[in-house]
Amino acid sequence: MTRHRLATAAVCVALFAVPLAVHDEYYLHLCIVAGIFAIAVLGLDLIVGYVGQLSLAHAAFFAMGAYTSALLFVNFKWSMWLGLPAAAILTGVIAFVLGSVILRTRGHRFIIITVVFAELMKLVATNWVDVTRGFMGLPGLEIPKLYVPGLGAIDIASKAHFYYVVLVVALLAFLLCRLIVRSSIGRKFVLIRENEALAESLGISALRYSMIAFAFGAVLAGAAGSLYAHYVGFVSPDLFNFSYVTIMLIMVILGGKGTLVGPALGAVIFTFLPELLREASHWRMIIFATILIVATLFMPRGIIFPLVEHLLPQRWRTRHASTP
Amino acid sequence: MPALLEGRGVTVRFGGLTALKNVDLAVGAGEVLSVIGPNGAGKTTLFNVITGRVRPTEGSVMLRGQAIQRMPPFRIARLGVVRTFQKTEVFGPLSLLDGVAAGALARDDPDPLARAREALETVGLLDKADLSAQQLSYGDQRLLELAQALAARPAVLLLDEPASGMNHQESAHIVRLIGELRTRGLAIILVEHNMQVVMKISDRVIVINYGEKIAEGEPAQVRADPRVIEAYLGVDHSAHAHA
Numbered sequence: 020m021t022r023h024r025l026a027t028a029a030v031c032v033a034l035f036a037v038p039l040a041v042h043d044e045y046y047l048h049l050c051i052v053a054g055i056f057a058i059a060v061l062g063l064d065l066i067v068g069y070v071g072q073l074s075l076a077h078a079a080f081f082a083m084g085a086y087t088s089a090l091l092f093v094n095f096k097w098s099m100w101l102g103l104p105a106a107a108i109l110t111g112v113i114a115f116v117l118g119s120v121i122l123r124t125r126g127h128r129f130i131i132i133t134v135v136f137a138e139l140m141k142l143v144a145t146n147w148v149d150v151t152r153g154f155m156g157l158p159g160l161e162i163p164k165l166y167v168p169g170l171g172a173i174d175i176a177s178k179a180h181f182y183y184v185v186l187v188v189a190l191l192a193f194l195l196c197r198l199i200v201r202s203s204i205g206r207k208f209v210l211i212r213e214n215e216a217l218a219e220s221l222g223i224s225a226l227r228y229s230m231i232a233f234a235f236g237a238v239l240a241g242a243a244g245s246l247y248a249h250y251v252g253f254v255s256p257d258l259f260n261f262s263y264v265t266i267m268l269i270m271v272i273l274g275g276k277g278t279l280v281g282p283a284l285g286a287v288i289f290t291f292l293p294e295l296l297r298e299a300s301h302w303r304m305i306i307f308a309t310i311l312i313v314a315t316l317f318m319p320r321g322i323i324f325p326l327v328e329h330l331l332p333q334r335w336r337t338r339h340a341s342t343p
Numbered sequence: 344m345p346a347l348l349e350g351r352g353v354t355v356r357f358g359g360l361t362a363l364k365n366v367d368l369a370v371g372a373g374e375v376l377s378v379i380g381p382n383g384a385g386k387t388t389l390f391n392v393i394t395g396r397v398r399p400t401e402g403s404v405m406l407r408g409q410a411i412q413r414m415p416p417f418r419i420a421r422l423g424v425v426r427t428f429q430k431t432e433v434f435g436p437l438s439l440l441d442g443v444a445a446g447a448l449a450r451d452d453p454d455p456l457a458r459a460r461e462a463l464e465t466v467g468l469l470d471k472a473d474l475s476a477q478q479l480s481y482g483d484q485r486l487l488e489l490a491q492a493l494a495a496r497p498a499v500l501l502l503d504e505p506a507s508g509m510n511h512q513e514s515a516h517i518v519r520l521i522g523e524l525r526t527r528g529l530a531i532i533l534v535e536h537n538m539q540v541v542m543k544i545s546d547r548v549i550v551i552n553y554g555e556k557i558a559e560g561e562p563a564q565v566r567a568d569p570r571v572i573e574a575y576l577g578v579d580h581s582a583h584a585h586a
Contacts, residue, residue, distance in 0.1 A: 217432040221491060
């Protein structure tokens with residue numbers, strides 16, 4: 020237990036020390052993007068990893084969060100401090116309403132409906148030109164100043180500063196998710212995942228708890244989308260592209276679904292890996308795709324946990340093997 | 344004594360097929376009611392109606408005087424009507440303890456794991472509490488199902504062929520367990536093909552054939568009923584053919 024706490028503390032210190040060690044703007048940029056993805060995929064892990072429903076609408080919630088923030092900024096000059104909670108709440112409410120209908124289905128039908136929903140939202144973003152400016156997107160978003168009592172307004176627009184904003188939101192997201200999955204709510208998620216009919220026959224409402232996971236997951240996706248919009252300064256319908264949901268699912272599944280830590284690590288690995296493979300640009304997508312196919316076929320627990328167990332000394336292994 | 348659970352005129356039609364036709368049943372606390380009949384007679388459909396998985400076309404199901412036939416399954420379970428399944432249903436990779444805790448979690452019990460241990464102890468699986476459900480033998484999985492249901496603190500327990508596929512010793516164990524649960528005041532509805540088991544533990548038996556109740560009474564009475572013998576052995580086939 021103490022060793023576990025020590026490791027957690029070391030990881031936190033290391034995360035906070037990143038801008039002190041990394042001065043390269045490009046690598047800092049990747050760290051920020053990884054952090055934003057981590058927030059989104061923690062939410063995706065709740066629905067895919069814990070409740071066991073494969074949602075392909077998650078990137079759409081991310082994009083809707085980005086658009087919400089952008090529209091509030093462009094039209095009403097709402098800063099990120101207001102735009103982020105607004106985006107999170109709005110996507111959560113939309114997911115709640117959508118979920119109350121579509122979470123009555125499971126398996127293929129649910130997957131297909133989430134794809135259709137994501138495509139519909141993309142059409143709205145593309146064709147509602149009066150509001151969204153269509154393909155031209157919404158430019159000019161800014162990172163707000165941070166007001167600290169006694170210190171006044173602090174500029175957080177630099178990458179090193181914005182990294183800390185993302186890190187704090189990501190850690191909060193992680194703690195909230197961990198709180199949920201370790202509560203009786205999270206245990207019900209897992210029971211529904213393992214045998215929905217049995218869970219229902221014992222008194223657990225699959226619909227209610229799937230909705231909690233789906234809506235809270237969307238809240239995190241919306242928050243991440245808002246951070247992304249203000250960080251990049253521009254939103255467009257490209258955010259609804261299928262490649263976003265693909266990469267998020269890769270992060271969750273190869274990271275190790277249903278573990279929270281795995282998908283968060285997956286977000287880091289699969290933000291950096293494509294960039295590191297850039298050297299071999301011809302081979303990049305082929306290498307990436309091969310890893311994906313092999314890992315999906317042969318490593319149902321993802322690639323991180325089996326790898327860690329394999330590399331750790333024997334005395335550590337058994338303990339880690341027992342954690343799901 | 345008024346019945347704890349009562350079905351009145353339960354009728355289920357799937358399209359043109361009548362799976363149940365005007366079936367009445369009632370069970371009180373501390374009573375074992377067995378439902379028997381040939382395969383396809385509608386026994387499992389009756390269970391599905393009582394537990395909310397199938398809505399009856401006509402008729403009602405009353406629990407302590409409250410109509411439950413339109414409620415979703417999880418709500419009926421929380422009111423105290425809990426079932427096991429004909430085909431074994433467990434939470435495969437989870438530990439017995441975590442899986443059995445489900446019913447207690449569903450009722451927001453302050454200590455679900457303690458309830459799970461009690462239920463596992465009742466069926467005699469406490470020493471295997473940390474194993475996963477899929478590591479158990481078939482017979483133990485059937486006992487696990489019983490523990491799962493018990494942790495939900497049922498007032499009415501529906502058992503769908505609990506002794507099927509069990510050897511003599513295992514089914515004797517199940518019979519003892521059911522007897523013990525009855526003395527605790529549970530109302531038990533049992534679907535079972537093993538006639539030895541049925542005759543040994545039932546207070547009353549109802550017989551269903553082609554979706555209709557054809558007999559009801561004490562085990563010995565029902566066993567002697569000519570309509571029951573006919574339904575089971577198919578005597579007088581020629582008479583029917585000419586009728």
